[in-house]
Amino acid sequence: MRELISLDYETISLENEHARQISRISMILKPILTIDGNQWCALYGESLRDGVVGFGSSPDEAYHEFDKAWYAKLKTKQEG
Secondary structure (H helix, E strand, O other): OHHHHHHHHHHHHHHHHHHHHHOOHHHHHOOEEEEEOOEEEEEEOOOOOOOEEEEEOOHHHHHHHHHHHHHOOOOOOOOO
């Protein structure tokens, strides 16, 4: 019986992790992934200036940085 409960918990945990991963904004919007110098770049928009971007050592890291940038608030001129 313990094995059955453990298996169910593992299955649920895997399903929850899968749901969390596919609901990331980078997985929904699928920004363009390119190499920029020595880093990966995930870009959604026309340019680095006008779009949302994330950089990283790996595609996954670039996507995670993109996710953070998507939810970051713009800085005002006073904030600098």
